[in-house]
Amino acid sequence: MNAALTNLLYLVTIVTFVLALRFLSSPKRARQGNLLGAAGMLLAIAVTLAQDGLENFSWIAVAMAIGAVVGVVGARSVKMTAMPQMVALFNGVGGGAVALIALAEFHNLAREAGGLAGEESVSILLSALIGSISFSGSLVAFAKLQELLSGRPIVYPRQQYVNGAILLVALTLGIAIIAGAEGDALVVGLILAAAVFGVLFVLPIGGADMPVVISLLNAFTGLAASAAGFLLHNNVLIVAGALVGASGTLLTLLMGRAMNRSIANVLFGAFGSVQATTAAAAGADGRSVRSTSPEDLAIMLSYARRVVFVPGYGLAVAQAQHDVRALAELLEAKGVGVLYGIHPVAGRMPGHMNVLLAEANVPYDQLKEMDEINPELAQTDVVVILGANDVVNPAARTDPSSPIYGMPIIEADRSANVVVVKRSLSPGFAGIDNPLFYDPKTSMLFADAKQALEQVALAVKKL
């Protein structure tokens, strides 16, 4: 196949990718769009395999078979609650592939032409560096989300300096490559240094900040793919990588805005590692909380006109998404209006709660974004908070000394009644005290979200 035809067919692939993203603007056509993108991908792979002069078909076929089996089995067997770590993992392997491409291509070019052109060496530096950081960083994010590692920030003294020094080592090796130094060890060293940096870079970032990190690593892999496109002079890699890079960057900024924190603060602030002491002190000042029972809650909900559920990561942990939908249906049968208020950073990745509730067959027209639900809350009878904490903390609005002051929240305290379903009074991930729990109109239901919802649903049925 000649180069012009190849690039023309790659253009078709590019169009399907853009349409796949375009169709994501509405849930109605999103699935079609994804299938279209997959078809475009298949075309690109077929075109690539039909290139003149391509060898080693048996190796490639075996490798693709292994990869496909791993991909399908992984993607089919994963539970919806484990989706964030799966996305992190697939993101990481993409980054790893780019780093390996850079290594193989460096080895080849150095051997064949007796030297690299300037832009090729820059592309090798960028794809090896970013790809490798994305690979190891995503694996650490995976380990944190899978709870193989603690979700709390892992910090040690002089962390920034150590990270900086390692990055400097990687960059020095990269500059040596650009300056024309030879030897595969240079690229191997660059990849290893970048991998160590990726690990150390994600370790100090806490679980609740994962939406930002996952988005950022997503952008990294995209940019690495673009860099590989420059290396191989391949348009479809450049464009697809740029689309992903733009998407990841945009999501990163959105998540940062939803937390009212700069990206630098999220990445280097080790949030949640310092507030633990203040939170411990705050619980002991004699404020009282009101607790309630599943039966009382059932009565309150059944006689409400409108109930809003506010889910958080606790709902995913308890795997209670089906139970909340079951309760909502019982309430709707009694004529209660039910909505869900979803904070942009609830959960562990952008849009996490929406996917979780969609899995439980909650119709998406009931899922309301923060800006949509807030004006409705003053006319709401009961807000039920399920495993969320910081995203409903009124201190963000009222207490300038709070670490989350200024963060946009779901204003649960504006509704007539608030019920918090929570296992204990312990503060949320960030260790920040939540005055909402002590508000006179708040009652606490101390229980596991899943059990609590089952009991409430049972009580509603008996009414």
Place this chain on the structure above:
Amino acid sequence: MDSLLVFELTILVLSIFLGIEVISKVPTMLHTPLMSGTNAIHGIVLVGAILVAGRGGGDTLTRVVGFCAVVLATANVVGGFVVTDRMLEMFKIRGPRKPDS
């Protein structure tokens, strides 16, 4: 700096602008499928991995590294599209409901 590089930079910059335009229209509700869908799209590095692994006259190192790159990239592509499809399948408006799984 040759004209091919300038041409490729042009494509890169225009694609970034296109990406920002298209992606800013994706609603918050679909941000997880967006991440997972873009994840699948960067699986396009499989094309690069195949080109490297199948390069004529490559030596053992190229083949082994290329082999690993193809495995990783294929897992990325296949896993990415399958996971995204599973997610998007679940988004529906009010209608007949499936029994609990």
